Amino acid sequence: MKVKVQKIDGKASGDIELNDAIFGVEPRADILHRIVTWQLENRRGTARPTRERSDVARTGKKFGRQKGGGTARHGDRAAPIFIGGGKAHGARKRDFNQSLNKKLRALGLKMALSSKAKDGLVVVDSLELKDAKTKVLKGHLDKAGLTGKVLVIDGESVDAGFKKAAGNLPGVNVLPAMGANVYDILNHDTLVLTKDAVAKLEARFNG
Template sequence: MKVAVLDIKGKDTGRKAELSDQVYGIEPNNHAVYLDVKQYLAHQRQGTHKAKERAEIAGSTRKIKKQKGTGTARAGSIKSPIFRGGGRIFGPRPKDYTQKLNKNLKRLARKSALTLKSREKSILVVEDFDFDAPKTKDFVAVLKSLGLESKKSLFVLGDSNKGVYLSSRNLAHSEVITSSELSTYKILNAKSLVLLESALEGIELNLNK
């Protein structure tokens, strides 16, 4: 599949980029996509939630009232969960939310996500660019030229580019990553996927191992 290569002003350069059918034209596997996105979201959880239970509460251990004759339920500890300030019953404990997926399934999920974006015609190929100095307004100008100023976009670079990354960091609806950082979640979370020419080879190399 061939796609026109644009410059940062949104104009056709007259060149075509070849997108491999093995990456951008497969039969999507929705279950693989689901598993990969589920793993990504699970890994965003720190798992440090913790509530103190009865044995961990600091408080007196004396019996707070006599056993009989009060007309109310018996109570032996101020740390009981039924009292304010007492321990929590079955409270949350630290947990590891990481999940394991094999590499082939993750590659299949990313290929499926790229294929879905290709079918939606949401992939743009742009020639490599850089800025003299990190400036948000320069990156905003690129977004406007490409018609992406009001859309959630993901820019994929071949190699890390500090100028482009810093210029986009303040924008809530745009993200800049390298081809090695590409994930199924980030592909699907963006309305438009902007691939720089230098990223194409890296993407295909990573997904065809």
């Protein structure tokens, strides 16, 4: 698959050949849904449990008399009314972590990249800016027609100047190639890949 390469300001900068095994896969909604759900579930914090009366280490032997003691009847030191007793109706452990096959995760990422390759993929030669300022970068993005929610993925690491300039632009997010994931790709209108990012992603799947 041949795609046009442009500079960050929208000027043409040649062509690049994308691997059809990565950028030409037919997306499946069920697989993408499974992976997005898996990602979001794993982002949830595990709820810590409290110890209820069956969890605390207390004697179950009845203490005191049933009658004649002048006090209320008690039969268990683990009751919630005692110091050291269990919590009444306490929070229980809720673990949202799910497992997902590595092959399925890789396939999902290919499908997400392929869906953007059909509509919403832009390849740029690099993210290097002569003047790394937010105002300048916004002008470049507007000139290139990159509006709405834009995800920019660079190679080994994101260009420091670009990252700083993009920090105050709403809707513009940056990631290194290793951080590319299904949820973030699908959650943006446009995916911008540098040539280094393309090389890293192809090496990631072929390696």
